[in-house]
Amino acid sequence: MTTDVRRVVADAVEEELLRAGRSSQWLSARVGITGTELRQKLAGEVDFTVTDLAEIAQALGIAVAQLTPRPH
Secondary structure, rough: HHHHHHHHHHHHHHHHHHHHHHHHHHHHHHHOOHHHHHHHHOOOOOOOOOOHHHHHHHHHOOHHHHHHOOOO
């Protein structure tokens, strides 16, 4: 289950980065996550924290809910 949630969140972050025309390097610099840590999170190897998601959403000008799984 955790892996599924990780993948959904990572995919949402990547999708919003693409939509904004921004790179993962831009995002890591903007939110203070190292490039290595961000790559691990985007690969679904490590969870994004709530703080990460809030900072990512703010950097991209979107709602945090756009980065989280939708209820079924």
